[in-house]
Amino acid sequence: MGSKSLYLGLEHRSKTEVVEMQERDKQILRELAKRVAEIASDEKQEEKRQLWYAHNSLKPVRPMVLCFPEGAWDELLPQSVLECQDPLARSWEWSLRARIYIAEHFCTDEVIDNTFSVGYVYSDTGWGRSPSYIRSEAYKGAYKWDPPIKSYEDLQTLRYPEVQIDFQETERRLSLAHEIFDGILEVQLGRVSGGAWGLSENWLCCAVWTKS
Numbered sequence: 001m002g003s004k005s006l007y008l009g010l011e012h013r014s015k016t017e018v019v020e021m022q023e024r025d026k027q028i029l030r031e032l033a034k035r036v037a038e039i040a041s042d043e044k045q046e047e048k049r050q051l052w053y054a055h056n057s058l059k060p061v062r063p064m065v066l067c068f069p070e071g072a073w074d075e076l077l078p079q080s081v082l083e084c085q086d087p088l089a090r091s092w093e094w095s096l097r098a099r100i101y102i103a104e105h106f107c108t109d110e111v112i113d114n115t116f117s118v119g120y121v122y123s124d125t126g127w128g129r130s131p132s133y134i135r136s137e138a139y140k141g142a143y144k145w146d147p148p149i150k151s152y153e154d155l156q157t158l159r160y161p162e163v164q165i166d167f168q169e170t171e172r173r174l175s176l177a178h179e180i181f182d183g184i185l186e187v188q189l190g191r192v193s194g195g196a197w198g199l200s201e202n203w204l205c206c207a208v209w210t211k212s
Contacts, residue, residue, distance in 0.1 A: 025089035026180050032096040033116065033184040039103045040114040048109045064109045077101055088173065116185040118177045121169040124161040129154065
């Protein structure tokens with residue numbers, strides 16, 4: 001999902017041409033947003049919020065439960081269920097449907113609030129080398145990781161990535177979100193909820209050999 005990057009308050013810039021979102025897509029998003037707002041207004045959400053406040057204050061009332069389906073989302077909420085046509089609308093639709101799914105199917109303590117976050121749109125130059133994967137033909141099948149660093153000399157090719165924020169596209173998406181969700185959900189820009197972002201995020205390890 002363009003969805004995973006939303007957890008960082010960032011959305012990687014798409015290379016596709018920007019087109020105007022159709023009214024049908026906007027209406028689909030509004031109806032889903034209304035359901036999210038309805039869930040958020042339930043007193044159970046406030047009860048869970050207070051439990052988290054107590055938990056983070058080292059005053060736990062009971063064990064808190066969270067569930068992160070990760071790769072299983074492709075089965076729980078596949079792309080085939082999405083109704084929007086515009087790529088950005090589909091991304092937003094998925095994020096709304098995921099929150100609804102969590103509330104309706106997971107017996108967990110995740111709080112569903114009445115906000116909608118629009119991440120900063122960005123691009124970056126990378127680390128100088130990119131990991132590659134040798135994959136099987138099976139969907140989600142096994143793969144072999146080909147390490148980008150194979151010698152100490154390869155380390156010289158690494159560089160710090162330069163991140164560039166596309167403020168114009170970010171503002172366009174933020175304005176669009178306000179147009180669609182104002183009066184239903186509180187639109188926020190670049191809300192960061194956590195996560196790690198660094199070289200190790202892309203490369204779990206590097207295979208480095210030395211000559212004997």
